[in-house]
Amino acid sequence: MGELPETNPEVTRGPRASRPKKQRSAIAQIGAITAVAVAVYVGFRVMPTGTNLSHMDFRVEGENTLQMCDPGNPQFLPVVNVRSPVSLALSPSAAVPRAGEEWTTTLRLTTYQGKAIGPADLWRVHTEFLHLMIIDPDLLDYHHIHPQPTDTPGEWQFSFTPRYGGEYRIFADFTPAATGLGLYASAQVLVEGAAPSAEEVTAAQVPSWRSQIAGVDFELKPIAEKGATKAAQAEATSEVRARREVTMRLALSRADGGEVPLLPIMDAFAHVVAFDIGRTGFAHLHPQETDLNTPPDPQNPALTFRVLIPSPGRYVAWAQVNHAGTERFAPFWFEVK
Ligand SMILES: [Cu+2]
Structure with a gap:
């Protein structure tokens, strides 16, 4: 075991003699690492996202x-x-x-x-x-x-x-x-092609907080804030009012009592997109339950959404979920008062 000191000059010189040299090389290493880090940082600053567009390109007058x-x-x-x-x-x-x-x-x-x-x-x-x-x-x-x-x-x-x-x-x-x-x-x-029949349209557009898709009951309805008075609760759960923020609850269940396991889809356990009947725009909502590591209870999955709709009229909200690997869409028609 005597060969180590001979082949390693640092060790033969002893710890006392080698310390300054080690420190010097450590400082040089830190310097090199810092220089690389600065270069990478400057590089990313010069090219922040790879985009050639600035915020001015997305400004519109008026x-x-x-x-x-x-x-x-x-x-x-x-x-x-x-x-x-x-x-x-x-x-x-x-x-x-x-x-x-x-x-x-x-x-x-x-x-x-x-x-x-x-x-x-x-x-x-x-x-x-x-x-x-x-x-x-x-x-x-x-x-x-x-x-x-x-x-x-x-x-x-x-x-x-x-x-x-x-x-x-x-x-x-x-x-x-x-x-x-x-x-x-x-x-x-x-x-090109046939539009749905008038009967089909009328039947589909009937306001309902329930929708059944592939044997799963979907329910989307307004709920009252916690601690609301009885009167406020009754009002909040009976209608959606324009210009007032509402909390909506999406709940899924099976008539046979079976589980409805939800998987994340596009980084959320559900997406709700609402359109007005005139198709002037949309609201794209995501659940307040944002932790993807905590899936909803498969026995009784429920998610809450908040929305503020500025104008009264008829709307449809489409809920999109990933039910055990299959994408499902469920529509809910409702009236905004
Ligand atoms: Cu979404």
């Missing part, structure tokens, strides 16, 4: 604009009646969509100055860069789609299968990295 979404105060967004600082255009060369057939197309997302908006310009929100909420004229056929970027900057591809003929409206929901604020745009596409 009063009637829509830019900000405050997640703490979820509101209905009147997308169609306001000017968006971005343009959403469907590819004019795509085949005409037909009811019952899968339609694949591209859309072009640009700033109002025509600059392409690609994945590098957007934040991933709820696991995706770009969310499309697609709805038919009678609000019976809702789709939540995530277009994927193509090799052409600003061009995104997506597919969906419309159920009916008619003018479908496409709402886009995304967050530019330059502003970090949710932004919205909309487009329309005419689908």
Whole structure:
């Protein structure tokens, strides 16, 4: 065991002699690590997100604009009646969509100055860069789609299968990295094919806090705040009022008493998207139960949402869940007083 001191000069010189040299090399190492860290930091500062767009690209002049979404105060967004600082255009060369057939197309997302908006310009929100909420004229056929970027900057591809003929409206929901604020745009596409019958529309649009999908009972209804008086409770649970924040509870159950295990979908245990009957906009809500490590009780899964709807009228809220690996959509029609 005598070879170690001979082959290791540091050890033969003894700890006292080697300390200054070790300290010097440690300082040099710290210096090198710091230099690399600074270079990486500066590098990321120069290129903060990879986006070439600035917040000025998402500014729009005038009063009637829509830019900000405050997640703490979820509101209905009147997308169609306001000017968006971005343009959403469907590819004019795509085949005409037909009811019952899968339609694949591209859309072009640009700033109002025509600059392409690609994945590098957007934040991933709820696991995706770009969310499309697609709805038919009678609000019976809702789709939540995530277009994927193509090799052409600003061009995104997506597919969906419309159920009916008619003018479908496409709402886009995304967050530019330059502003970090949710932004919205909309487009329309005419689908060839038969519209639902008048009877079908009337039957579907009847207000109800219940919906049964694939043997699972879905219930979405307003609930009273904790500690509310009896009168306030009765009022809160009987109707949704415009310009007043309401708490809605989504509960799932099975008639046979079986479990309804919910899995996360897009970083939430449920998504609720509400549209007004005129399709002027939407509200995209997420549960207040945000901890993905704590799934709802499978025996009695329930989630709460808060929403403030500015105008009275008829609305439909589509709840989207991942029931044991299968995506389910449940509609609820309701009247806002
Ligand atoms: Cu969502």
